[in-house]
Amino acid sequence: xxxxxxxxxxxxxQRIAPSAVQGLAEALHATASTARPGELGLMEASLxxxxxxxxKSTIDFAEVPQETWEQIVRSCVQIMPMLPARNLTLLxxxxxxxxxxxxxxxxxxxxxxxxxxxxVGGFSAQDLCLTLSAMVRISCTxxxxxxxxxxxxxxxxxGDLEARGTAAFAHAAAQLPTPEVAQLLxxxxxxxxxxxxxxxxxxEVALTLDALSRLDAxxxxxxxxxxxxxxxxxxxxxxxxxxxxxxxxxxxxxxLKSTELARQLTKSIAESFEKCNPAEVCILLHxxxxxxxxxxxxxxxSPEHDLVLAMLEHLCPERTQGLKMCSLDHIIxxxxxxxxxxxxxxxxxxxxxxxxxxxxDFDRGNAVRLSLAAAKLDYKSxxxxxxxxxxxxxxxxxxxxxxxxxxxxxxxxxxxxFNEALxxxxxxxGAQRAINSQSLALQLRTALIAFLGRRHRRLGTLRALRTxxxxxxxxxxxxxxxAARPSPLQLDVHLHTCASLNLPxxxxxxxxxxxxxxxxxxxxxxxxxxx
Numbered sequence: 001x002x003x004x005x006x007x008x009x010x011x012x013x014q015r016i017a018p019s020a021v022q023g024l025a026e027a028l029h030a031t032a033s034t035a036r037p038g039e040l041g042l043m044e045a046s047l048x049x050x051x052x053x054x055x056k057s058t059i060d061f062a063e064v065p066q067e068t069w070e071q072i073v074r075s076c077v078q079i080m081p082m083l084p085a086r087n088l089t090l091l092x093x094x095x096x097x098x099x100x101x102x103x104x105x106x107x108x109x110x111x112x113x114x115x116x117x118x119x120v121g122g123f124s125a126q127d128l129c130l131t132l133s134a135m136v137r138i139s140c141t142x143x144x145x146x147x148x149x150x151x152x153x154x155x156x157x158x159g160d161l162e163a164r165g166t167a168a169f170a171h172a173a174a175q176l177p178t179p180e181v182a183q184l185l186x187x188x189x190x191x192x193x194x195x196x197x198x199x200x201x202x203x204e205v206a207l208t209l210d211a212l213s214r215l216d217a218x219x220x221x222x223x224x225x226x227x228x229x230x231x232x233x234x235x236x237x238x239x240x241x242x243x244x245x246x247x248x249x250x251x252x253x254x255x256l257k258s259t260e261l262a263r264q265l266t267k268s269i270a271e272s273f274e275k276c277n278p279a280e281v282c283i284l285l286h287x288x289x290x291x292x293x294x295x296x297x298x299x300x301x302s303p304e305h306d307l308v309l310a311m312l313e314h315l316c317p318e319r320t321q322g323l324k325m326c327s328l329d330h331i332i333x334x335x336x337x338x339x340x341x342x343x344x345x346x347x348x349x350x351x352x353x354x355x356x357x358x359x360x361d362f363d364r365g366n367a368v369r370l371s372l373a374a375a376k377l378d379y380k381s382x383x384x385x386x387x388x389x390x391x392x393x394x395x396x397x398x399x400x401x402x403x404x405x406x407x408x409x410x411x412x413x414x415x416x417x418f419n420e421a422l423x424x425x426x427x428x429x430g431a432q433r434a435i436n437s438q439s440l441a442l443q444l445r446t447a448l449i450a451f452l453g454r455r456h457r458r459l460g461t462l463r464a465l466r467t468x469x470x471x472x473x474x475x476x477x478x479x480x481x482x483a484a485r486p487s488p489l490q491l492d493v494h495l496h497t498c499a500s501l502n503l504p505x506x507x508x509x510x511x512x513x514x515x516x517x518x519x520x521x522x523x524x525x526x527x528x529x530x531x
Contacts, residue, residue, distance in 0.1 A: 010052055022068050024048055024049075045079055045091075049090075053094035080092075081110070093134040129165055158191070185212075206238065232261050240273070250291055256291050270310075286337040335349065339373035339377050369407070371407070372411040375413075385416070412426065427448060
């Protein structure tokens, strides 16, 4: 069948049969073997692959032989250098969507080279959005291409983008590892604000919010808060995947000021999570835990952990293959979320996790999350103990955020995971680090108390730590920070201490919060020494 007929068949099919994929592979091979630049058959080939990518969700990939996908990729590699800009971007974007089945190595570098050959000004606004999206999907890090697309190609085209295109451009650009992004999106902010005020559609709201949450810029936090009213307006119309995107975006910057929005978002999650895949359920649970959404009362009232247990049930292997369908990163996010919620994972979760720790890779951030979760949940594992060393030693400590550094300090105080040499290294680094948050100060002070409670301390180490006590002492800014957003444990300690001493909360020094932590730390490290 000719390519045009194949495209018509793909477009009208409810489901794409393996035979249709095979037929396309053969037709592409025939076209690529004889094609010359400028021939209509080349353009038709790119449109066919694009149509196949659009119907990706209807393909049973297990039924299509890997050789068929490899044949499609070989043909695409042959025709890619001969395509005009529009068809080139369509083909690259389609291959990026199919990259889970179509091997990436043969075409990704060629795609970058072909895009660089398109002259500046040769892309339309739509081409640019497709290209940026494809580069995100293939995790492109080629700064020569990314900088050119954002610095040279993008500015003249931003005015041509309508609401959907503006949101899609922002969403793709924000995920690219290049310094031009923040400045470019700040220039785009007035347009985003105007479209939002005129009535962004649900997907456009989700895309914009996700983009803003990825920017490490002071203006982005204000822009996220401005988006809350628009999220509330479209919340009931969001699809399940958009609910995941919105919740994750608020969680990424740990910003959700509206109690009403938190309540309605929790309700939307409760109504839609069963339509999410297991990885999305893990993301939802982690985002909800970070935002402390489950402390917001629902209407009608419901025990706060009922939703958590229902979501865990959704992950049961008997129902959806659960954890087997999740990446290791998603499983670690889930365990970390349950630790924040003080919900013990079933033993089977830990067994499954440990089986994969030795065979799959994960980044340092997730090593920190898993270390803290295991300590908080009092889960003892030699396999996880190795993860602790990775969290501390895999790269300079200066690369860890304040939150990550504080987490690993606290986790290392657990009796089973205690390691005096690692703790000494962390404290010496802490003495040299700018301490800008109460949380980090309290964790370091707790660790310092635990370290000084040990019997053997080197004089050189004590000299290196002599400034840490003063650095972690109380300050007014931290008092205000704690009063604005205390944790449940902080509230509990304050309540009982004020009641015991008959003091108003305003007179209580927040360093009192160290008492329960410090007692635990001294006992834990003593047990570790005896063990």
